[in-house]
Amino acid sequence: xxxxxxxxxxxxxxxxxxxxxxxxxxxxxxxxxxxxxxxxxxxxxxxxxxxxxxxxxxxxxxxxxxxxxxxxxxxxxxxxxxxxxxxxxxxxxxxxxxxxxxxxxxxxxxxxxxxxxxxxxxxxxxxxxxxxxxxxxxxxxxxxxxxxxxxxxxxxxxxxxxxx
Numbered sequence: 001x002x003x004x005x006x007x008x009x010x011x012x013x014x015x016x017x018x019x020x021x022x023x024x025x026x027x028x029x030x031x032x033x034x035x036x037x038x039x040x041x042x043x044x045x046x047x048x049x050x051x052x053x054x055x056x057x058x059x060x061x062x063x064x065x066x067x068x069x070x071x072x073x074x075x076x077x078x079x080x081x082x083x084x085x086x087x088x089x090x091x092x093x094x095x096x097x098x099x100x101x102x103x104x105x106x107x108x109x110x111x112x113x114x115x116x117x118x119x120x121x122x123x124x125x126x127x128x129x130x131x132x133x134x135x136x137x138x139x140x141x142x143x144x145x146x147x148x149x150x151x152x153x154x155x156x157x158x159x160x161x162x163x164x
Contacts, residue, residue, distance in 0.1 A: 007046035012153050013062040017069040062153050072147035088143065092134045093155035099126035 014021055026036060032043040040047040040056050048055040048064070055064050070076035075085060103123045110116040137144045142151035 007058050007061075009058040009062040009153050010046045010048065010065070012148070013065040013073065013150075016073055016148055016153070017065055017071045019065070019069055059154055063150070066150045066153070072145060073150045073153060085143065088134070089149065089151040089154065092131070092142065092151050095130040095134060096155045099130040 026032070026045050028045070036047075037043055039049070039054055042056065044056060046056070046058055046061050048061045050064070050068075055061050066073040067077065070079070074089075075082045100123050103119065103126060106119045107116055110119055135142070141147060142149045
């Protein structure tokens with residue numbers, strides 16, 4: 001596992017599923033080495049090597065780990081509830097990203113405080129309409145889980161820097 005500031009989803013997934021791994025820190029403020037670019041030509045982090053296969057991008061890595069190592073993040077694929085839980089998580093994460101987070105990017109182009117207020121109001125309206133209903137049973141975590149789930153790892157916890 002090669003990580004940097006944008007790799008926290010993978011870190012969280014690894015911590016939750018408790019599989020041993022080797023971490024190599026990549027300085028995101030310097031050009032990537034030829035050695036790292038040979039592993040991941042895009043130069044992004046994290047990169048996970050699993051049985052000789054390189055898996056990249058924090059959301060993809062965390063989903064891979066949750067699917068490969070069934071735990072409280074996601075049930076095993078042969079669990080009758082797997083498909084429904086996976087679909088609920090995916091719909092929630094999609095709603096959060098597309099209806100709340102992405103509209104907030106318009107703040108970067110807003111020219112006045114009034115335009116900023118419209119952007120924020122729209123994002124909050126979407127949050128209440130599209131995201132909050134999917135959290136009705138979140139007590140304390142998604143779907144009523146007592147422990148962190150893949151919904152938190154995939155969606156909400158990547159807000160730190162938008163560098164995933």
